Amino acid sequence: MPIYLDNAATSFPKPEPVYAAIDRANREYAVSAGRGRYQRANDLQRLLAQTRTAIADRINAESANEVAFAFSGTDALSTAILGYLKPGDHAIASSADHTSVLRPLWNLQHHHGVELTVVGCDEHGVVDARDIEVACQPNTKMVCLTHASNVTGVLQPVKEAGHICRSKEVAFLVDAAQTIGHHPIDVQQIQCQFLAAPGHKALLGPLGTGFLYVDGTVADDCSPLRFGGTGSTGNEIEQPQAMPQKFESGNLNVPGIAGLKAALNWQPPTGNSAADSEQGSSLSVLSQQLADRLRQIAGVITYGPAEVQTPTISFNIEGLDCQTAGMLLDSQFEIECRTGLHCAPLIHEKIGSTPFGGTVRFSPGIFTTQVEIDQAVVAVESIVRELGVS
Ligand SMILES: Cc1ncc(COP(=O)(O)O)c(C=O)c1O
Known part of the structure; x- marks a missing residue:
């Protein structure tokens, strides 16, 4: 899946x-x-x-x-x-x-x-x-x-x-x-x-x-x-x-x-996902973890404040336009994420993502699991390694 x-x-x-x-x-x-x-x-x-x-x-x-x-x-x-x-x-x-x-x-x-x-x-x-x-x-x-x-x-x-x-x-x-x-x-x-x-x-x-x-x-x-x-x-x-x-x-x-x-x-059940406890609380933890781990990868540029405020994490990989990054994430790692301007064309000039054609956006949800977050981080690390940017 x-x-x-x-x-x-x-x-x-x-x-x-x-x-x-x-x-x-x-x-x-x-x-x-x-x-x-x-x-x-x-x-x-x-x-x-x-x-x-x-x-x-x-x-x-x-x-x-x-x-x-x-x-x-x-x-x-x-x-x-x-x-x-x-x-x-x-x-x-x-x-x-x-x-x-x-x-x-x-x-x-x-x-x-x-x-x-x-x-x-x-x-x-x-x-x-x-x-x-x-x-x-x-x-x-x-x-x-x-x-x-x-x-x-x-x-x-x-x-x-x-x-x-x-x-x-x-x-x-x-x-x-x-x-x-x-x-x-x-x-x-x-x-x-x-x-x-x-x-x-x-x-x-x-x-x-x-x-x-x-x-x-x-x-x-x-x-x-x-x-x-x-x-x-x-x-x-x-x-x-x-x-x-x-x-x-x-x-x-x-x-x-x-x-x-x-x-x-709907009340979220307990299980191995972001729906574990009160709706959203585990999702916030997983999202923060994802942002922190991406930020630590040399060759990855993240956007937005260090503290994640909604579960939307934008980043780019040095030397790679965001569309190519998205295609690699999909074709090599089966990760479905959004790439590009995200229908918000004016913000990219301000946050500095224009040279990449926008950003790669990871947005976990209530059913995202810890394992999936781990796999997403590993995928980005692998792409960076293959590119030899770090
Ligand atoms: C900030 C913002 N406004 C409006 C919309 C449009 O919502 P919808 O997809 O339901 O038309 C979106 C959808 O991505 C959004 O992110």
């Missing part, structure tokens, strides 16, 4: 109850939610409500109605960015952000009269909240910031940014793709008005799931991306304005949401 170290892209495998829930939904109750008056359609509404509430509880939202289901992190981010910003508005993002933030903003800037400022980051990928404050203009309407870099794993100062946004009366959008499931998230503490997250990364739900949190104070000012049937106010052709239906036109991904619900309820 290959060693899967690409959990920052999507977690794999999923816990068994997630597969079971998807299968059961597909066989027994994946009907059209909220449309018919038959019993199964009603029962399904309950499942959706329970999942929505579980997500709201996870992020400390005031109401489950502030949570709209999405099909991915990208879907949720586009909904917030394209729905909220209007011609003449100014938005702020950062060099550490993902293209799921930067591309909708670029599109608005080039085609819809939105001004954009992209603030920099330091050599680890950390954004200085004061730069966000300085970049604010009278027409600034939204600040977008990733909670943790998907390249260096570093956490961003979201509380400080949230405080600044609150004082300037600017909406704050947090991209929680790399933190949800790894770190507690409290939207009240962060003071964000939007939080976008996939369900398929560290939350351990299936692909095709995600959500957007929209604070009640901004919901009216955010237009939906998709218009259509919601199973409510069917006598009117105007899109319903109520949350969350406003953002949930069309049939929902019922099997995916059933899987996500099972993932949210």
